Every structure is written in C-alpha cells, then in structure tokens.
Amino acid sequence: MADSKTSAPNTEESQILIDGNVLAARALALAGVRHMFGVVGIPVTSLATRAVALGIRFIAFHNEQSAGYAASAYGYLTSRPGVFLTVSGPGCVHGLAGLSNATVNTWPAVMISGSCDQRDFGKGDFQELDQIAAVQPFVKFAAKATEISHIPRVVLTVLSHAVEGRPGGCYLDLPTDVLHQKVSVEDASLLLSEAENPRFRVIGDSVSNLDIEKAVGLLRKADKPLIVFGKGAAYARAENSLKKLIETTGIPFLPTPMGKGLLPDTHELAATAARSLAIGGCDVVLVVGARLNWLLHFGEPPKWSTDVKFILVDVSKEEIELRKPYLGLVGDAGTVLDLINREIKDDPFCLGKSHPWVAAISKKAKDNVAKMEIQLAKDVVPFNFFTPMRIIRDAILAQGSPAPILVSEGANTMDVGRAVLVQTEPRTRLDAGTWGTMGVGLGYCIAAAVASPDRLVVAVEGDSGFGFSAMEVEVL
Numbered sequence: 001m002a003d004s005k006t007s008a009p010n011t012e013e014s015q016i017l018i019d020g021n022v023l024a025a026r027a028l029a030l031a032g033v034r035h036m037f038g039v040v041g042i043p044v045t046s047l048a049t050r051a052v053a054l055g056i057r058f059i060a061f062h063n064e065q066s067a068g069y070a071a072s073a074y075g076y077l078t079s080r081p082g083v084f085l086t087v088s089g090p091g092c093v094h095g096l097a098g099l100s101n102a103t104v105n106t107w108p109a110v111m112i113s114g115s116c117d118q119r120d121f122g123k124g125d126f127q128e129l130d131q132i133a134a135v136q137p138f139v140k141f142a143a144k145a146t147e148i149s150h151i152p153r154v155v156l157t158v159l160s161h162a163v164e165g166r167p168g169g170c171y172l173d174l175p176t177d178v179l180h181q182k183v184s185v186e187d188a189s190l191l192l193s194e195a196e197n198p199r200f201r202v203i204g205d206s207v208s209n210l211d212i213e214k215a216v217g218l219l220r221k222a223d224k225p226l227i228v229f230g231k232g233a234a235y236a237r238a239e240n241s242l243k244k245l246i247e248t249t250g251i252p253f254l255p256t257p258m259g260k261g262l263l264p265d266t267h268e269l270a271a272t273a274a275r276s277l278a279i280g281g282c283d284v285v286l287v288v289g290a291r292l293n294w295l296l297h298f299g300e301p302p303k304w305s306t307d308v309k310f311i312l313v314d315v316s317k318e319e320i321e322l323r324k325p326y327l328g329l330v331g332d333a334g335t336v337l338d339l340i341n342r343e344i345k346d347d348p349f350c351l352g353k354s355h356p357w358v359a360a361i362s363k364k365a366k367d368n369v370a371k372m373e374i375q376l377a378k379d380v381v382p383f384n385f386f387t388p389m390r391i392i393r394d395a396i397l398a399q400g401s402p403a404p405i406l407v408s409e410g411a412n413t414m415d416v417g418r419a420v421l422v423q424t425e426p427r428t429r430l431d432a433g434t435w436g437t438m439g440v441g442l443g444y445c446i447a448a449a450v451a452s453p454d455r456l457v458v459a460v461e462g463d464s465g466f467g468f469s470a471m472e473v474e475v476l
Helices: 002-007 011-015 020-030 045-053 064-078 090-105 131-138 148-163 176-180 185-195 209-221 231-235 239-249 272-281 294-299 317-323 333-345 356-376 386-397 411-420 441-451 463-468
Strands: 017-019 035-038 057-060 082-086 109-115 141-144 169-175 182-184 225-229 253-255 284-288 309-314 327-330 405-409 457-461
Touching (some): 020 045, 020 176, 057 441, 064 082, 064 109, 064 441, 082 090, 090 109, 090 169, 109 176, 131 169, 141 148, 148 182, 209 284, 209 333, 231 333, 309 317, 309 333, 405 441, 411 457
Antiparallel strands (some): 017 182
C-alpha cells in the first residue's frame, strides 16, 4: 500500500495551475541564477516579481543598455551567465548594446525579452518586432519559447550556450501569450526535471603532448621571449598558472588592459612600462587569452617584428584559424598553462635578471616610470590628468587587499589611467574593452558591487563617458 501511495499522482498538485512567468522564474532559479538586471514593464513585470519571490535578486535600471552592460560584466567577474530582462520591441533593441558588448568581449550574458502575442504578430501589435531576427547578428545563440511547455528546456539551453566554449551573449524570447499560458504544478515539476542540463564549458579536443613540447621548445630557444595575456586568461582564473610559468622561466610579461592584475603591475618582470620595446623586440610570444586584434596591433609589422613567432592559446579553434599563428593551442588557458608548466618542470630553464633581454626590458620600464613619476609629483591647478590620477592611485593602493575594482571609461581618462593606476589583483580592472564601448561605466560598477561585495568599487570616469549612463547613479 505504501508503494501504491508513493507512485500515485498528487491530486492537489495536478489541480493547481501556474503560468509561464512562474515556470520561467523556477527554471532560472533551478539553473542557479542569483541576480537579474533589467527594466520591467509589459509583459515581463510578473516574471521579475516571481523571480524575486524565489530568491533571485532583481536590480532595476533606468535604461536597458546599462542593465545589459551590468549583465555582461557580471558574467566576466563570476564566470556565470549575467542575466538581464527587457520589455518587448524598443526594450529589446536598447538591450542589444549590452548583449553585443558581451559577445564581442566573449563574456557570458543572456538577455530575456518579452515579445508580443504570437497570434497578433504582423498586425502591428504593441511593441511588435521580430526580435529573433533583430538579435541574430549580435549573439552566439537565440531561442524562442513558442509554448509554455518549452520554457524550462529553452531557459536551460540558452544559459548553457552562454558559457560553453568561447563565452558570449545569448537571447531568450518569451512571447506574451506563452507567459500567460498555464500548466499544473505537477506538470511543471516534470518539465523542470526533464530540462535539467548542467552548464559546462566545452573547450574542444585536448592539446597534444607534441604541441606542448613544441611550445616549450620555442620559448626555451628564444632570445627575446615574451608572454602576453588578456582578459580571457582572467576569465579562466589562470593567474596561478601564469605566475608559476613566468617566475619559473623569468620571461617578461605584457598584460592587455583588462589582463592587468593577473600578476601585479609592480612585478619585476612586468613589461607594461616598456611596451613598445617588448612588442617590437621579441622573437617568440606566448599569447594567452588575448586576441591579436587592434589592441595588439593585429600581431603585424611595423609594431611587431616580421619574424616574430606567435604561440596562441585560445578556447576557440576558429580564432586560431583566423590569426594563423606559428603554433596554435586550443584549450582553456589554465589547463594549457598547467601542461606547459609540467613540461618545463622535467627540464627547467630560467632567463635570469642579467639576461640581456630581461635587463633591457627592466631598464626601459624603470626609466619610463621615473619620467612619469616626475609628472605625477607636480600639483597642477587647475587639474591636468596626472594630478587627480596620482591622488586616486594612492587612495586605491592605501586600501590594501582585497584590492578595489577599478572601472574606467573615457578616451583620455582611460588611456592615462591605464599607465598611472596600479592593478595588483586579478579581475580588478573593467574598461571599455574590445569594442571600446562608451557608457559602460555605471553598469559595470553595479555589476562589480553585486558580484564582489567584499571589494570597494571605484569609478574613474571621463565626463562624456559618465554622461551616457549618469542616471544609474540612483541605482547605485
């Protein structure tokens, strides 16, 4: 009798009905979503309310652009999809700024938008737009739940795509009629259990031992080796593996702007202050989690030597095929670096401080820093860029650890700040990024405060960059 009772359907649950808003909120909670950014309104207000009731914190913005920027930065800082919610039509279009920013920076983010009733599409319905077509150029994956039973599976699928392989922006469309459809609690539980799909990063085939040996051989034989790393290495939490490689081999390193802090800017092998010499003089470069795009002068002359050999580590096979490096290693940054470290351990080498290349980089960096310090020591009134940057730098350094997260935007503000402001810990610099996006500042600040509540967040904003999203101060 006990077995019979256990397997019998729950009559009460089979009679209680929930709508698509509740089911979507339950799917998001099941997937581990803890925060949601966005702007509510018809038809997604109830979805936000239901999500909050299930323990998901909703941060309401004034503009969908900033909400999207916040979600993209949250994805970078947490390695979990940053989720943001918009209304249909113009709300979706406004959100595309943040969604595309996530895709270009290869950060995991998901935009969820309501859309018009499917039966009224094509008739000129309220905020009508073919949103799947509108988002397509800006995302790695887009899906639409065309009936309530599809919601759990589609929610989990979209979240998975955001983090698999090379991360990026994804889109979920929830039509008004689907949000209003109803299913029983019992059927909802079944749909949710069937949709469970743990998220994981599919990187691709493992790197061959032969390629690892080739990479180590190139670094070992190089006269002027250099290690370059970017925010892809930061996203992969590869700082410990990088530190081990650099300090074992004595190879100078150059971070991209958002790679700063993986190793402290004050490290004796840092080549940031000797960037031109490092780029122009190196003969073998290990590039980890950074693309050979405009930020690195495409890896081409005249900034780089015509004979330089690139060893490119990237999660994307397509990226390596595009750049055509001397040697490509497809894989997670931390995993590949661990393999390189293991190979070096069996036959270690180290350049040493007296090595001509290391000594030249060190001298140039110290000379350039000394010249800049002369400018920083001056109290200029009215302010130039150096005086306030020195004050801000000293105040940030005085905070100690955990180091504050610096958010910087505005062309001159960002350029001067990159040279003056010191990063000592990983993932503590957020700026305009790969796309050079203005207006990201306050959205990034909010994301950083939510993702890293133990850290102070400092926004160093140019006046124009600040103007893009100034009203989000109220959200702060």
